[in-house]
Amino acid sequence: MRKIRVAYIVWNEDPYKNNIFNNQVADQIIQIKQLHPEEVDITLVINFPLSSFVRNKKGTKQDVIDFKNQLTASLAAHNIKLQFYFSRFAFNFNTKFYLLPFQYFENFTKVKKLVEDQKIDIVHCRSYHAGFVGASIRRLFKNVKFVFDTRGRFPEEGIFRKSYEKDSLSYKIWKKRERFIISNADAVVNVSEAFQKIFETDYPKESQGKNTTIYTSSNVQVMTQPRQNNIPVLQNTNAMVFVGELSENGGYSVKKVMEAYRIYRKVIASPHLVFISTTNRDTILKEIGDVEFKDEITITATTRFQDTYNILSQCKFGFAALNDWNAPLMEYLAPTVIAAKTGEYLTAGLPLIYDNRIGGVLPLIQNHNIGMAISYPLSEEVVASQLMALNASYDEISDNCKKFACSNFSSTNNAERYFELYRKVLGAQ
Structure with a gap:
């Protein structure tokens, strides 16, 4: 039996010196690989928002390159591959509708090629930008499964952050994308039971049988x-x-x-x-x-x-x-x-x-x-x-x-939960 091949996608989130990324992404996939070294292969795919990073954190491209090299070495020590893309046009994570194409056009085709070349079985996508990429991949490749890790109520978060208003076209489009993502997901992971209940209420048909709660991982x-x-x-x-x-x-x-x-x-x-x-x-x-x-x-x-x-x-x-x-x-x-x-x-x-x-x-x-x-x-x-x-x-x-x-909250226990979820969406016995 060949290994389960997973592409874990983080899209336009800034992982630089980020405790949440370290705990919930890097350490989490290391735990999965350590527990099941002969059963799963993982490639971490990062689409890094370079322009946003330079503008908001006053960082340089060299800072990001150094980070990439350190992360590559850290993951390689656990036989995990890293695919790192730069995005120059991802200026705002909770972006307005007319800027949405700029979030994806630079590197989507590269992800598509990676999925083809590595014969990926599952795209595990963190949050909504990655989720849109995963849902699109799922539509293109019928044999690729898609796990949507929600992390939070993203369209509503944009209202809170004053990126757009509730009655705006941007919010309406994000809600349509939410439905599109959930409809195409093979599994939907929520961080709380309360969030899971909201999805089951708002999207009873689209999310039926897909929802599970896995709390945020901690070391x-x-x-x-x-x-x-x-x-x-x-x-x-x-x-x-x-x-x-x-x-x-x-x-x-x-x-x-x-x-x-x-x-x-x-x-x-x-x-x-x-x-x-x-x-x-x-x-x-x-x-x-x-x-x-x-x-x-x-x-x-x-x-x-x-x-x-x-x-x-x-x-x-x-x-x-x-x-x-x-x-x-x-x-x-x-x-x-x-x-x-x-x-x-x-x-x-x-x-x-x-x-x-x-x-x-x-x-x-x-x-x-x-x-x-x-x-x-x-x-x-x-x-x-x-x-x-x-x-x-x-x-x-x-x-x-x-x-x-x-x-x-254990990253080790959550690693087992994620691995069993991979087996489930692939129909493993």
Whole structure:
């Protein structure tokens, strides 16, 4: 029996120094290959948005070439091939309808040729741009199967990011593409049960029998490594930590973190607040303002999960709350949000303090004893009571978090889930 040949496609997402890419893509396919070296061959296909990278990150083509070479070597060590294309016209990921052809015309034919030359069995496509490529390949090659990894509600995300409006032609075209992608998929992977239910409701015919939920992968193997308590400012503290982008226009804001921390520091002994964010430090400090507890706040950034875990392992609780001023965020995205940070917190054994509007995580908190859900506007009395109860059972809940992460967010367990999905779509017995 010959190996299953998979092309894993990432299209116009920027993977450069990106923890999410490292955890959810690179490490994930390495795990699949390591677990089934004689049963699967994987080629990672990256369509890199060069112009967007240069404009937004002020990077150079040489930076990307160096990244490509490093990634090639890393994957080759596990017998995984890399096919790397440059895209000069992918300026905006949530692009308007009249720019859509520019997302694909440079390199689609190259992918088509790769599928032919390597006799690919499955195209596994991350998010909607890659999904459109995969659906098109599926229409061209009837013997090639297509796995659509949704990652999020992409058309609605464009409204949230103000790339287009709900009544715009761009949104309508993206919804048509969503239907086209789902209709042609052999399997649809969602990151939360809430998202899966939405697809089953919106596209009952197109998605029937195709949906499955696989949580975002996290490198839980770091649990077995010795903890490095080497951050002096965190020693002998009980820190609440936030991981992620922070901006007034984004999904999360400093204001929401500070509102919760003001209550937290009144309840928890030796409090501290940690921000792990790529957002400009001065921007965060400006939003924090002139508070009397500035010496309790640490702001840092990481590019590797190992470094993130090192910080998280010295913290006490993981925090997330949505930026509720943004109506599209609350209406379209909040019901399905699960957030990559969730797996990272749980892996480090941090009980969650989460906004109850984060719909993908709320049932996990309610059903699996891994934290607490808070309701905005915050009631100091209610939140303080919840915190005291959570802290009283901390060791038990922290252990629950680790166990839940190992079972549901482990890249190793998810690798098995993806491999079994490959076998299923190919009709393997």
